[in-house]
Amino acid sequence: MISINEFVRKLKAELGDWMSRRIEDQLETEVEAWLHRRPHERRQGMERRGTGAVCCRCATRHAQAFSRNGHRPRQLVTTVGVLTFWLPRVVCDCGGSVHIPFSILSPYQRWWQDVVEQVDRWANLGLSLRQMQHEIGDQMHTQVGLRTLNNRVQTVAEPVEMTLTSVPPIIMLDAIWVTLLAPTGTSQEDKIGRQRVMKVGEQVCILVALGLYPQSQRWGILGWILADSESQAAWERLLLPLEERGLYRQRGVELFIHDGDKGLIAALNRLYPHIPHQRCLFHKLRNLWQAIQPPQPLTPTEARQFKRNLIQQAAAIFRATTIHDACRLRDDFCHQWQSTQSALVATLRRDWPQSIAFYCVLDRFPDWPWHTLRTTSLLERVNRMLRRLFRAAGAYHSTAGLLATVSRVLSPMRLI
DSSP states (O other): OHHHHHHHHHHHHHHHHHHHHHHHHHHHHHHHHTTTTTTTTTTTTOOOOOSSSSTTTTOOOOOOEEEEEEEEEEEHHHHHHHEEEEEEEEEEEESEEEOOOOSSOOOOOOOOHHHHHHHHHHHTTTTHHHHHHHHHHHEEEEEEEEHHHHHHHHOOOEEEEEEEESSSEEEEEEEEEEEEEEEEEEEETTSSSOEEEEEEEEEEEEEEEEEETTTEEEEEEEEEEEESOOOOEEEEEEHHHHHHTTTGGGGTOOOEEEOOHEEEHHHHHHHTTOOOEEHHHHHHHHHEEEEEEEEOOOOOHHHHHHHHHHHHHHHHHTTTTSSHHHHHHHHHHHHTTTTTTTTHHHHHTTTHHHHHTTHHHHHTTTSSSSGGOEEEEEEEEHHHHHHHHHHHSSSSOHHHHHHHHHHHHGGGOOOO
């Protein structure tokens, strides 16, 4: 009886042989199309016709000057293993080799497209280069260098900055922090005598802007940059190019939503002073939760229940129908808890105009969903995808690798 593993190995071997034959057939078909004649068909008497193939020596493109010159072996790494097939050779009358623009094979190509896509999927899942190398060895029975894998992982197309065809009314802004290793200028000898550049971890942040259309719930990423901090200058480096692409009030921007960072607020006040800035209520309620001081003596369970009841009262303020009702509920809440929860009341009053800015938008657009105007939860879900990869990496050794990771996640979500 044959085992399942042996059966699968034989099946993959047969599949590899079949793929090699199909590749050879396709290559022969393309050579025939570029030369405008079948194998063993004489060139004499044929009309002089141009072709997409070109001689590497004399640069001629006349098919009548080209002739077949046998085959040479070629290998290609695929997800079913390493395929060996015969590549057609074509020469010119001048003696030079002829470059044939094959549709399924590029010059010096070692990986086929299925392997490239598999490596991209592994990169999106957060696998390390050594894990990818191990998987390729197990699945494809070949070895690939770490540098080759690293070059592939970092090969990400740069986004093209174009004028926005339409401007989303709601803009969410947030930052996500990550560790980047920077060289210290010194080196140290490792266990096998190699000189290794010493690096130290530094915290950098990715500033992200997300646009939302509340009525259709369509959304997308507008842009992102790598910055050393969440300073006003850093946020302006993100916002100024967006303004040049058409992100301003006259084209439909109605509200900015953010987490209350001081540098971001300063940048928005300078660039968009006439557009409301909404403080994310999730962050606001989190600060209120931290400001609550449960009375003594209470057990941990009773203290959590006390804080839960109190935060529910505070959250009800922001669910009021109108801005006047919200202000009335705030005053009642502050009057009730001023003597026993002064820190909570102070936190609630702080940034109050920015905490209720969404009411200004609802007055003009009452049919827009409330939940899309009060928090940055949508952008936080996008950031969660980045954090998953950042946690798997731990720290990045280069800016190129970090930006490639960010681009893999955010580029497919870009708004054009």
